[in-house]
Amino acid sequence: MSKNESMTMRLVNWIVAATLAFVLTPVWAQETPVAPAVDHSQMDHSKMDHGSAPAAASASTGNAMDHGNMQGGTAPPDARDPHAYADGLTFDAHQHMIHADQNSFGSLLVDRLEAVRTPDATHGAYDLQFRYGRDYDRAVLKAEGEFADGRLEDAHTELLWSHAVAAYWDTQLGVRYDSGADPGRGWLAFGIQGLAPYWFEIEATAYVGDEGRSALRLHAEYELLLTQKLVLQPRLEANFYGQKDAERHLGAGLSHLTFGLRLRYEILREFAPYVGVEWAGQYGGTADFAEAAGEDASQIRWVAGLRFWY
Amino acid sequence: MKRVTNTPPVALPRRRFIQGLAAGGLALGALPWLGAAAARAPAATALGTAPVLTGTEFDLTIAETAVNITGKPRMATTINGTMPGPTLRFREGDIVTIRVTNRLSVDTSIHWHGIILPYQMDGVPGVSFPGIAPGETFTYQFKIVQSGTYWYHSHSGMQEQKGMFGAIIIDPARGETIRADRDYIVQLSDWTDENPHRILSKLKMQSDYYNFNQPTAGDFFRDVGSMGLSAALARREMWNQMRMNPTDMADVSAHTYTFLINGVTPAGNWTGLFRPGEKVRLRIINAGAMTFFDVRIPGLKMTVVQADGQNVEPVEVDEIRLGVAETYDVIVTPKDEACTIFAQSMDRTGFVRGTLATRAGLSAPVPAVDKAEPLTMGDMMGAMDHSAHGAAAAVDHSMHGGAPAAVDHSMHGGAPAAVDHSAHAGMAAAATSLAKPSTTVRHARTEYGPSTDMRVDTPRTNLDDPGVGLRNNGRRVLTYADLRTVGGSVDKRIPSREIELHLTGNMERYVWSFDGVEFGKSTPIHFRLGERLRVILHNDTMMTHPIHLHGMWSDLESPDGEFLVRKHTVNVQPAQRVSFLVTADAPGQWVWHCHLLIHMDTGMFRQVVVS
Numbered sequence: 001m002s003k004n005e006s007m008t009m010r011l012v013n014w015i016v017a018a019t020l021a022f023v024l025t026p027v028w029a030q031e032t033p034v035a036p037a038v039d040h041s042q043m044d045h046s047k048m049d050h051g052s053a054p055a056a057a058s059a060s061t062g063n064a065m066d067h068g069n070m071q072g073g074t075a076p077p078d079a080r081d082p083h084a085y086a087d088g089l090t091f092d093a094h095q096h097m098i099h100a101d102q103n104s105f106g107s108l109l110v111d112r113l114e115a116v117r118t119p120d121a122t123h124g125a126y127d128l129q130f131r132y133g134r135d136y137d138r139a140v141l142k143a144e145g146e147f148a149d150g151r152l153e154d155a156h157t158e159l160l161w162s163h164a165v166a167a168y169w170d171t172q173l174g175v176r177y178d179s180g181a182d183p184g185r186g187w188l189a190f191g192i193q194g195l196a197p198y199w200f201e202i203e204a205t206a207y208v209g210d211e212g213r214s215a216l217r218l219h220a221e222y223e224l225l226l227t228q229k230l231v232l233q234p235r236l237e238a239n240f241y242g243q244k245d246a247e248r249h250l251g252a253g254l255s256h257l258t259f260g261l262r263l264r265y266e267i268l269r270e271f272a273p274y275v276g277v278e279w280a281g282q283y284g285g286t287a288d289f290a291e292a293a294g295e296d297a298s299q300i301r302w303v304a305g306l307r308f309w310y
Numbered sequence: 311m312k313r314v315t316n317t318p319p320v321a322l323p324r325r326r327f328i329q330g331l332a333a334g335g336l337a338l339g340a341l342p343w344l345g346a347a348a349a350r351a352p353a354a355t356a357l358g359t360a361p362v363l364t365g366t367e368f369d370l371t372i373a374e375t376a377v378n379i380t381g382k383p384r385m386a387t388t389i390n391g392t393m394p395g396p397t398l399r400f401r402e403g404d405i406v407t408i409r410v411t412n413r414l415s416v417d418t419s420i421h422w423h424g425i426i427l428p429y430q431m432d433g434v435p436g437v438s439f440p441g442i443a444p445g446e447t448f449t450y451q452f453k454i455v456q457s458g459t460y461w462y463h464s465h466s467g468m469q470e471q472k473g474m475f476g477a478i479i480i481d482p483a484r485g486e487t488i489r490a491d492r493d494y495i496v497q498l499s500d501w502t503d504e505n506p507h508r509i510l511s512k513l514k515m516q517s518d519y520y521n522f523n524q525p526t527a528g529d530f531f532r533d534v535g536s537m538g539l540s541a542a543l544a545r546r547e548m549w550n551q552m553r554m555n556p557t558d559m560a561d562v563s564a565h566t567y568t569f570l571i572n573g574v575t576p577a578g579n580w581t582g583l584f585r586p587g588e589k590v591r592l593r594i595i596n597a598g599a600m601t602f603f604d605v606r607i608p609g610l611k612m613t614v615v616q617a618d619g620q621n622v623e624p625v626e627v628d629e630i631r632l633g634v635a636e637t638y639d640v641i642v643t644p645k646d647e648a649c650t651i652f653a654q655s656m657d658r659t660g661f662v663r664g665t666l667a668t669r670a671g672l673s674a675p676v677p678a679v680d681k682a683e684p685l686t687m688g689d690m691m692g693a694m695d696h697s698a699h700g701a702a703a704a705v706d707h708s709m710h711g712g713a714p715a716a717v718d719h720s721m722h723g724g725a726p727a728a729v730d731h732s733a734h735a736g737m738a739a740a741a742t743s744l745a746k747p748s749t750t751v752r753h754a755r756t757e758y759g760p761s762t763d764m765r766v767d768t769p770r771t772n773l774d775d776p777g778v779g780l781r782n783n784g785r786r787v788l789t790y791a792d793l794r795t796v797g798g799s800v801d802k803r804i805p806s807r808e809i810e811l812h813l814t815g816n817m818e819r820y821v822w823s824f825d826g827v828e829f830g831k832s833t834p835i836h837f838r839l840g841e842r843l844r845v846i847l848h849n850d851t852m853m854t855h856p857i858h859l860h861g862m863w864s865d866l867e868s869p870d871g872e873f874l875v876r877k878h879t880v881n882v883q884p885a886q887r888v889s890f891l892v893t894a895d896a897p898g899q900w901v902w903h904c905h906l907l908i909h910m911d912t913g914m915f916r917q918v919v920v921s
Contacts, residue, residue: 069765069767070552070691070764070765070766070767071552071763071764071765072758073758074758075753075754075755075756075757075758078752079752079753079754079755079757079758080752080753080754080755080810080825081754081755082754082755082756082824082825082826082827082832083832083833085809085835085836086833086834086835086836087836089833089834089836089919090833090834091833091834091917097434097435097436097437097829098436098830099828099829099830099910099911099912099913099915100510100908100911100912100913101821101823101828101829101830101831101911101912101913102830105511105514105515107511107514107515109515135761135819135821135828136760136761164759164760164819165759165760166759166760167759167760167761167762167763167764167816167818167819168553168763168818169760195553195818197550197551197552197553198550198551198553199550199553224527225524225525225526225527226526226527226528227526227528228522228523228524228526229522232527269512269516269519270512270515309515309516
């Protein structure tokens with residue numbers, strides 16, 4: 001392992017640790033009745049925000065508007081007890097009507113089902129999320145992959161327990177399995193998913209695998225409404241690996257960075273064809289593997305596909 | 311001078327939402343009640359008017375009935391086969407017996423909205439009674455102790471959205487004091503061809519699914535052109551930073567809804583007849599599931615004489631906003647051969663119209679739907695500059711980037727509308743006396759978690775605000791500050807305590823709650839039998855919520871603790887804090903909820919126990 005690679009590896013490990021810290025911070029903030037000795041009306045807004053938007057809030061605070069205390073934060077010690085008006089009354093088990101807040105909902109979002117045109121060939125790609133559960137706790141299946149000639153080339157599939165910890169943020173805990181043409185890899189997954197200020201949809205997940213492997217995946221999406229039905233979706237994804245995995249042609253450090261722009265037309269909200277362009281780069285050892293195999297380390301791809309959900 | 315035509319007006323915009331069948335009614339049975347209505351005195355004839363049942367014994371049958379509102383056949387949940395269900399005409403002092411038979415395949419129920427009765431008769435499944443199982447008949451029996459205009463509807467599942475509602479008129483025991491030559495029910499509703507449960511699933515997936523009025527890149531560049539880049543950015547910054555949408559005024563829009571008057575589409579043109587010079591009483595009922603209606607009759611003043619069934623000091627207005635479940639009775643004296651009753655949805659995506667005419671077949675010009683006006687900073691933050699200006703509740707309009715948000719107090723005539731905020735200067739003093747509602751904001755500790763996307767620390771208490779979309783529209787719009795119940799408050803006691811309840815939600819997750827706690831995780835609220843207590847409703851969301859307390863009146867008061875009006879449903883605007891007094895004189899188990907059907911179903915619901 002070159003000196004360069006081991007440094008990258010340390011960097012990735014550090015990022016993984018930082019992500020885990022991010023994941024755990026809001027949990028801690030929710031579960032622990034933190035009692036800062038501050039007057040409710042004069043709360044330090046920067047302190048209050050750490051529970052709401054772990055990924056991006058810190059970057060956006062310091063804004064001139066005095067509204068940091070309108071979202072997130074932790075309850076002050078003198079906050080009202082929502083059950084105080086019950087005077088100790090509870091429900092008879094048989095007399096409690098059931099509303100939708102106690103029901104489970106299922107949904108399937110196929111964010112990308114597309115044909116990808118590279119300079120050399122055309123292959124297919126998919127990216128979907130299936131969710132099932134109640135408002136604050138649900139199972140999430142995330143599947144992303146590429147296929148060509150009816151064969152799965154590369155697939156990452158995750159099964160996660162998604163738990164709401166703040167207004168816009170869920171923590172996720174579960175497993176990931178990588179499959180396809182290369183040998184399979186199993187991972188434990190820990191991450192966050194949510195909506196950052198300015199409407200950025202964020203996913204950040206850290207993975208720990210066999211033999212000391214670690215990985216990190218960062219994903220950001222935005223939806224720019226050109227009209228009420230024509231939506232431009234920029235999409236950024238970065239993958240990092242803690243160590244080289246020759247069998248899967250991965251080097252240590254940043255392996256893939258993909259930036260895409262997709263323009264979709266929502267015939268229905270839940271049914272939208274799109275076209276787009278994607279710039280996909282491979283880096284470090286991963287790029288070396290690609291070049292050794294006669295591929296370009298980075299390429300421009302054209303995509304056309306369908307986004308739909310139910 | 312009004313143009314009167316004999317044909318449907320060509321001015322109707324050719325949008326999907328105004329289409330619908332000409333008659334807009336039930337497909338089966340060839341509108342049987344029309345024949346019956348027509349057979350009575352011609353004066354009472356009105357297309358689409360439900361049959362009127364009178365007496366003390368009533369039989370109602372709940373069933374699925376075919377309906378065709380938009381051109382596509384659908385099944386409605388109906389009462390005695392009509393939508394709206396029959397109008398029940400009670401007499402104050404009578405004991406009524408109502409047998410409700412369930413011909414559905416699922417449980418049903420009927421709640422008598424705003425009617426004071428024993429809790430076992432209130433019709434809330436799981437609270438008042440077990441509900442009415444398929445094939446069963448439940449007999450409601452209660453004494454009528456009030457008079458006025460009310461309504462009734464299912465309290466089970468989404469049956470109300472599917473057409474299960476009707477009007478109630480109660481004649482006063484000592485004779486009607488409101489004089490009118492004609493008396494019409496104007497029952498507003500929102501019909502969808504979609505399965506209401508599917509609507510909820512969609513909102514859970516994408517809460518702005520039905521909003522096609524969202525800020526776009528084009529709007530941004532237009533703003534840059536008109537106000538410059540920095541102002542255009544500033545106007546958006548806070549909304550975007552907080553992940554709030556200033557055009558989020560209705561969760562469900564005319565994208566799926568067709569709005570109806572008495573079950574009739576705009577094209578069907580429900581018509582109420584009058585003779586020139588007659589005074590016409592309109593009993594306007596918002597029987598919608600999710601829609602706030604802004605009602606006006608262009609060219610005519612409406613004199614409001616009753617609110618939520620209770621007589622009020624007459625007040626003359628041009629326009630009234632009705633929250634879901636609110637009722638207002640107005641007197642109008644039409645001068646022309648025909649005039650349009652125009653009800654547009656608060657989000658300005660659609661409307662329904664009907665006509666008051668001297669003979670059938672007439673119609674009058676139909677105004678265009680107003681342009682949707684975005685929510686303002688005041689709707690988000692209430693009285694913002696709290697720290698800078700002491701306790702003054704003035705909203706800083708300089709932030710609005712040109713949005714015409716300021717409430718023009720001069721338009722409110724002689725109504726004592728302007729809130730005297732100086733009275734609030736001493737926040738601490740308010741806590742020591744219960745004569746006035748406290749102004750100290752107390753968020754629940756459960757408002758700091760995933761259920762709640764924002765909290766308002768500086769609420770506004772301006773009851774004279776007609777609300778978003780109605781400010782400075784050049785019309786005299788009714789506000790709560792205009793209303794005075796005739797005779798004042800029945801119970802003049804100073805409240806012995808306060809209950810502060812926050813209206814909360816998370817639009818992104820599409821969850822709604824009180825105090826950040828959905829019904830499923832809540833505990834009952836206890837009212838001590840006989841007490842007079844104050845309820846403070848504090849809206850920590852950006853939507854207006856019509857809050858309905860069952861079984862007891864909500865005596866709305868001014869921010870200074872002055873009694874205004876007795877209501878069964880109280881609208882609370884975004885970032886607003888309102889208070890009302892309750893006399894807990896009705897022992898038993900009741901419920902308390904947002905009357906937006908899906909908000910109720912997703913958790914903005916509480917049980918109340920009076921003991």
